Every structure is written in structure tokens, then in C-alpha cells.
Amino acid sequence: MAGPAAGPGAPHGGHTAPASGPALRGAHVVLRRVTDADVPALEEILRQPEVKRWWMRDTWDRVDEEGSVTYAILVDGAVVGCIAYAEETDPDYRHAGVDLFVSTHHQGRGVGSDALRTLLAHLIDDRGHHRVIIDPAVDNERAIHVYEKLGFRRVGVLRRYERAADGQWRDGLLMELLAEEFVREP
Numbered sequence: 625m626a627g628p629a630a631g632p633g634a635p636h637g638g639h640t641a642p643a644s645g646p647a648l649r650g651a652h653v654v655l656r657r658v659t660d661a662d663v664p665a666l667e668e669i670l671r672q673p674e675v676k677r678w679w680m681r682d683t684w685d686r687v688d689e690e691g692s693v694t695y696a697i698l699v700d701g702a703v704v705g706c707i708a709y710a711e712e713t714d715p716d717y718r719h720a721g722v723d724l725f726v727s728t729h730h731q732g733r734g735v736g737s738d739a740l741r742t743l744l745a746h747l748i749d750d751r752g753h754h755r756v757i758i759d760p761a762v763d764n765e766r767a768i769h770v771y772e773k774l775g776f777r778r779v780g781v782l783r784r785y786e787r788a789a790d791g792q793w794r795d796g797l798l799m800e801l802l803a804e805e806f807v808r809e810p
């Protein structure tokens with residue numbers, strides 16, 4: 625999907641994280657807050673067919689979408705993707721929603737798993753979340769595999785949830801991770 629803040633059960637209350645912050649370090653990736661200078665590289669990635677197929681949007685309107693916190697995924701200092709989260713701030717429903725994409729050239733090398741694992745550790749350990757959600761297209765098997773590997777479980781199908789590039793509504797899969805289910809080590 626195109627951004628972590630959309631969808632039922634997804635955060636809508638705005639984020640409370642600082643506008644900038646320290647980079648997050650994974651086993652191989654570094655997550656650094658996105659800046660305007662990253663936009664050309666990110667738009668180039670978004671235009672790649674295998675990314676656009678699942679993300680849909682191929683332009684970057686704002687560095688941080690309203691209410692979300694966005695990181696560039698860096699490998700050896702180069703921008704190879706993007707990962708973002710948004711938080712529901714109502715204390716009675718507090719949780720985070722996440723989403724990510726990785727350049728076609730870097731897919732299948734563990735980058736997405738490392739980036740998501742790194743962000744989940746931050747959300748659980750530093751920001752105190754007990755529950756995180758994600759909502760891939762129901763037939764995005766690679767993404768679902770990665771999310772289940774890290775401990776996400778399938779909640780249910782979101783029928784005709786998002787509009788694909790061909791203009792057709794397609795189903796999404798709501799997935800959730802409770803903090804104690806997080807698979808921290810590869």
C-alpha cells in the first residue's frame with residue numbers, strides 16, 4: 625500500500641515523534657529520516673514496475689506524509705528504499721502502522737527484513753508500542769512472507785481495499801504483531 629496511515633484500524637491521530645532524530649541501525653541497513661534531497665532517488669525507485677505494482681503511487685508529494693514518520697533505507701550510504709510508520713495516539717487504541725518499499729535491484733537480499741526488524745525494535749523498545757499493524761495487498765506473497773517471518777499474523781481480508789494501477793479495487797490483508805511475538809533475530 626502507499627503509506628502507513630490509511631486503512632481501517634490504522635493510525636489517524638498524528639504522530640508524536642520528533643521531526644528529526646537519530647538514525648536507526650540494523651544488521652546491514654541504516655534508517656535515516658528522509659529529507660528533500662532523497663526525493664529524486666525515492667521517485668526513481670517508485671517508478672520501478674515491481675515497486676509501483678504494489679505501492680501504486682510513483683510521485684513523492686511530501687517528505688513526511690501527514691502524521692507519519694519516514695526513513696530512507698540506506699545500504700552502504702546509498703538510498704535503496706523507504707520505511708515509514710504512523711501512530712494512533714488515542715491512548716485507548718494506541719498502536720503503530722508501518723509500510724515499506726525496497727528498490728528492485730536490492731530486493732531479495734534481506735534488506736526489507738532488516739529494515740522492518742530495525743523499525744519494529746524502535747517502535748516496541750523505544751516508543752513503547754505493544755501492537756503494530758501492516759496491510760499488504762492480499763496477493764503480495766513476498767511481502768506477506770517477510771511479515772510472517774518477523775512475527776506478524778493474518779487478521780483478515782480487507783475487501784476491495786485499495787485501487788491498483790489498473791483502476792480495479794483489490795483486496796488487502798490486515799496483519800498485526802504483538803510485541804511479545806516479534807521475532808528479533810534472523
Ligand SMILES: CC(C)(COP(=O)(O)OP(=O)(O)OC[C@H]1O[C@@H](n2cnc3c(N)ncnc32)[C@H](O)[C@@H]1OP(=O)(O)O)[C@@H](O)C(=O)NCCC(=O)NCCS
Nearest residue numbers: 625678725726731732733734735736737760765766767769
Ligand atoms: C516486500 C519487500 C519490502 C521485501 O523486501 P526484500 O528486501 O525484497 O525482502 P527480503 O530480501 O528481506 O526477504 C524476501 C523474502 O521473501 C521470500 N520471497 C521472495 N519471493 C517470494 C514469493 N513470491 N512468495 C513468497 N516468498 C517470497 C524470499 O525467499 C525471502 O524469504 P527468506 O528470507 O525466508 O528467504 C520488497 O520486496 C518490496 O519493496 N517490494 C515491492 C513493494 C512492496 O511490495 N512493498 C510492501 C507493501 S505492503
